Amino acid sequence: MENEELQQWIEQVSLDHFGVPFTHEALFNRRLTTTGGRYMLKSHRIEINPHQLEVYGREEVEKIIKHELCHYHLHIRGRGYQHRDPEFKALLQKVGGSRFCQSLPGSKGRKPLPYRYKLVCKSCGTEYLRKRKVDPKRYRCGRCAGKLKMVDL
Known part of the structure; x- marks a missing residue:
């Protein structure tokens, strides 16, 4: 056409x-x-x-x-x-129009960023995956309120 x-x-x-x-x-x-x-x-x-x-x-x-x-x-x-x-x-x-069009086969679309950082609680060992780097001194563990340390993946 x-x-x-x-x-x-x-x-x-x-x-x-x-x-x-x-x-x-x-x-x-x-x-x-x-x-x-x-x-x-x-x-x-x-x-x-x-x-x-x-x-x-x-x-x-x-x-x-x-x-x-x-x-x-x-x-x-x-x-x-x-x-x-x-x-x-x-x-x-x-x-009768479409709200969204159909994805084309082979199109990549948007990929989520892979997790690049991990925060680990020094007390209970709970892990928090992060896509962006954060300062662990500014945060505490949500489970036990222990201090966190940054570990690269």
């Missing part, structure tokens, strides 16, 4: 489900990796991840298009267009 076909598709979805025309630019963006699409506030452009179309098909991409059109139409009208706004949530449910 080319950008021209995507433009026509989004314009049609906008008319069918929102009753208002989409009058700005829509295109595919291959650089999108962790998101299905995005709405640009300043230019009012909608970008769609083409990998979603290749992997999950038209039905899933149409839900992403509806999601982005919710942002678009609410922003144009000066209404609450952010994910946390009740107007956005209500409109998204009304038109």
